[in-house]
Amino acid sequence: MPAKIIDGKEIAKIIRQEVKTQVEAYAARNITVTLAVVQVGDDPASSVYIRNKSKVCAELGIRMMHIHKEADISQKQLLELIEKLN
Numbered sequence: 810m811p812a813k814i815i816d817g818k819e820i821a822k823i824i825r826q827e828v829k830t831q832v833e834a835y836a837a838r839n840i841t842v843t844l845a846v847v848q849v850g851d852d853p854a855s856s857v858y859i860r861n862k863s864k865v866c867a868e869l870g871i872r873m874m875h876i877h878k879e880a881d882i883s884q885k886q887l888l889e890l891i892e893k894l895n
Contacts, residue, residue, distance in 0.1 A: 825869060832870045843872040845894045849887065850880035 832842045844866055846859050859875060866873040876894075878887065 825865070829869045836870065841872050842870070843874060845874040845876065847887070847890060847894070848875065848877045849882060850878075 835842050844862070846862065848855055848859060863873050863875065865871075874894075876890070878890070
């Protein structure tokens with residue numbers, strides 16, 4: 810079987826357009842698609858990742874909530890927050 814070159818950027822572009830169309834369909838029904846991100850601590854790599862996700866959400870019309878908690882948050886408090894978000 811010959812090798813097939815996969816263009817990841819083109820596939821991502823197609824998927825993003827499909828998601829944007831779905832988000833717009835929800836918006837037409839007064840439903841706001843939202844991504845909630847809970848960041849615990851101050852890891853710089855996580856901050857970059859979250860910033861990039863924020864840009865993509867903005868492009869697609871998705872509302873993003875970034876909730877930042879200190880590293881010393883208890884597991885109980887974190888689970889309560891996640892439950893509240895759900």
